[in-house]
Amino acid sequence: MVDRRGAGDEVVTTAAKRAADASAESTQAESASDVRERARAIPEAAVARLAVYLRVLSGLAEQGVTTISSEELAGAAGVNSAKLRKDLSYVGSYGTRGVGYDVEVLVSHIERILGLTRKHSVAVVGIGNLGHALANYGGFPSRGFPVAALFDIDPDLTGVPVGGIPVNHIDDITSVCAEREVSIGVIATPPQAAQAVCDRLVSAGVQCILNFAPVVLQVPDYVEVRKVDLAVEMQILSFHVARRADEAAGDVVNGVGVDGVVIRP
Amino acid sequence: MVDRRGAGDEVVTTAAKRAADASAESTQAESASDVRERARAIPEAAVARLAVYLRVLSGLAEQGVTTISSEELAGAAGVNSAKLRKDLSYVGSYGTRGVGYDVEVLVSHIERILGLTRKHSVAVVGIGNLGHALANYGGFPSRGFPVAALFDIDPDLTGVPVGGIPVNHIDDITSVCAEREVSIGVIATPPQAAQAVCDRLVSAGVQCILNFAPVVLQVPDYVEVRKVDLAVEMQILSFHVARRADEAAGDVVNGVGVDGVVIRP
DNA sequence: TCAACTTTGTGCATACGTTCACAAGCGGTA
């Protein structure tokens, strides 16, 4: 059961005490090297899910929910509860048996593991349709990723403010990124320009890149690239449509399906 | 050797024959049920990579490249060559030992497996910044995913053309989707509206959804959802920044690193 | 025709991620 306690509640459970400890700063029992070891060991897939749990938990916290069980959180995040508990165990053991997890404790520990205690300024390169959308996207700043710089190769755009930030010319990428301490670069250029932009970002010291261009970027080992390819997503969906249709056809051949009826595998 | 030398001067290799067969239509040796069995067995991760190979191969074909080895293609796609060969083996054995793969043959077979021989009309719901960008995104139509309908809840937008297509009111979603045979729905609404929009798409018969809203959608089993969450991508990058910084700190503690020097793990 | 060389396709071992199932631990209650 999710319990929604009002602000005036004074029952101090051990979980609540832990919450206080955690927000007071994560020092005590766990040394910095322990955190390091743990971070190194977290599977990539689990990291992605932790980010999702964090979003769900933030929403719950705003609704005044203080405690949640693995079963409930798993439901809200769309995963199996065993998987959720294992994922959380990578972060540390901050649950209370018989009760569940304190929402605030989890939030602060997941934020710590994901490195969200630091500020991560973002630079968007390529102010076309997508670049505009990204510059105006409210989801970034609200989650600790302020858009600090915009770049485009078109001189007509230089100086024009988009989403409150003036566009810089791409030639200034090195100085501007250094000055504004950009740690994440977002490439929203046409594919032809992507590799060149990437190289410039890297030489400007950016070590993390989010790439929307449908190109495989070549980068040094120490640079982390994540790719968002809309066409690939579409094609994966297309594959599932086709597979489903094939299965349906197969079932019909086997006498299971009937005429125009949609088969649900 | 069955190497026929015809009246002309052209040497017809077995690889070239296969190319001809394939473009003539994939019937012959492989029955429809074989394709079905194979499609069922392809791992999700491999499907995503196949889409990438397809893009690379299309580019090569435009450049006039007719043949490519697994090593080269793997390099261009950013994967290990053994993995690439295994992925392609899910599609079928269309390579020629000692030579490589015929580009056109591969393209046509991957397209078949991914279901790209059918048309997949797309509907975009939520014509905000992102919706605009998606409606104007050239990558969709050029890859066989025509944007056939746009929807928004704002009556002021209704009828306004975006990217050449007039926006419909969201209340007309069922009739418009049916009429234009929409098979993929793209949700680009604010998170609060996403689940409701999703439900409407599903009841309109859409079985594949690409969701940009930071919400876990609840759908029936027979509906396929793919999620693109920009904030999650950012947080994964953030995790890597933090991990890298931690490792660097650890190395410094162990006496390896020096002052301001960037540690490359 | 044959031998040398190239590249595919795949069996096998390893690593990784997921799921199950249950002991351990905690809060509540008498």
Next chain:
DNA sequence: TACCGCTTGTGAACGTATGCACAAAGTTGA
């Protein structure tokens, strides 16, 4: 205090994906 019921945390089993390494199968050149 001692017990009971609930939920976490995790060992162990399973399944899936990855990478190696090599036989099979093709081409090329003499």
